[in-house]
Amino acid sequence: xxxxxxxxAAFAHEGxxxxxAEIPFLTQLDLRLDPDGPAFPAVAKALGGELPxxxxxxxxxxxxxxxxxxxxEWLLLAEPGRQRELEVLLRAAIGxxxxxxxxxSAQRTALSLAGPxxxxxxARGCSIDLDPRFAPAGxxxxxxxxxxxxxxxVQEERFLLLVRASFAQYLAAWLVDSTDGAGR
Amino acid sequence: MQLIPCPWCGPREEAEFHYGGxxxxxxxxxxxxxxxxxxxxxVFFRDNPKGPFAERWVHTAGCRRWFNAVRDTHTYRLxxxxx
Numbered sequence: 001x002x003x004x005x006x007x008x009a010a011f012a013h014e015g016x017x018x019x020x021a022e023i024p025f026l027t028q029l030d031l032r033l034d035p036d037g038p039a040f041p042a043v044a045k046a047l048g049g050e051l052p053x054x055x056x057x058x059x060x061x062x063x064x065x066x067x068x069x070x071x072x073e074w075l076l077l078a079e080p081g082r083q084r085e086l087e088v089l090l091r092a093a094i095g096x097x098x099x100x101x102x103x104x105s106a107q108r109t110a111l112s113l114a115g116p117x118x119x120x121x122x123a124r125g126c127s128i129d130l131d132p133r134f135a136p137a138g139x140x141x142x143x144x145x146x147x148x149x150x151x152x153x154v155q156e157e158r159f160l161l162l163v164r165a166s167f168a169q170y171l172a173a174w175l176v177d178s179t180d181g182a183g184r
Numbered sequence: 185m186q187l188i189p190c191p192w193c194g195p196r197e198e199a200e201f202h203y204g205g206x207x208x209x210x211x212x213x214x215x216x217x218x219x220x221x222x223x224x225x226x227v228f229f230r231d232n233p234k235g236p237f238a239e240r241w242v243h244t245a246g247c248r249r250w251f252n253a254v255r256d257t258h259t260y261r262l263x264x265x266x267x
Binding site: 055056069070071073127141142143144149 | 185192193194196197199200245246247248249
């Protein structure tokens with residue numbers, strides 16, 4: 001039997017004005033699809049909403065978060081254990097059309113960053129302007145945070161960071177370091 | 185740090201990008217018919233202007249798309265980016 005092990009194994013940090021916690025084992029599916037092709041509306045129907053086509057945005061479709069990764073690429077996030085069900089659903093919707101669904105759940109782990117100083121902590125290692133006027137909830141950027149490739153999803157009340165499993169420990173340590181003096 | 189305007193993601197730091205050399209270098213129509221000299225010219229020889237230069241860039245740390253840019257090699261100013 002295989003035992004699921006998250007790269008950060010129950011990591012959590014709470015200090016000052018920042019709360020950081022790992023959200024392990026999320027279902028993550030990489031979806032490639034032509035946004036102008038016939039499979040696009042079929043997938044929208046299957047998911048109960050249209051995939052976001054504006055760059056650097058994310059949408060909530062039912063109980064699935066759809067993140068824009070590129071003009072023909074999305075990352076679908078859902079609760080742990082839904083890989084098979086969603087794969088079958090999407091493959092059926094795509095049918096014979098050109099498209100791809102790949103389970104990439106093990107590639108990245110997720111961290112949630114919340115609290116009044118969360119934005120300041122991110123600003124210490126990231127050049128993206130995350131001020132709510134420029135990055136409201138629903139913004140999703142792929143960028144570098146402390147030299148590590150991350151996907152930052154701005155949600156109500158928190159940031160979701162997706163980071164490659166092998167970089168997760170480094171990033172978590174960097175985040176904890178960067179909370180020092182934040183919010184003062 | 186220099187900002188490069190990705191045609192998809194908008195202005196981002198240069199460190200997120202990788203350079204792809206001169207744009208518009210066409211693959212030879214009949215590669216088997218090229219002699220060594222012509223093949224070497226296709227593989228290795230590139231323009232080296234002082235001034236505007238059409239280049240390929242990829243937004244590696246972002247959307248991972250390739251795009252074209254016209255950059256002034258003298259001032260490093262990006263005059264235009266296009267998909």
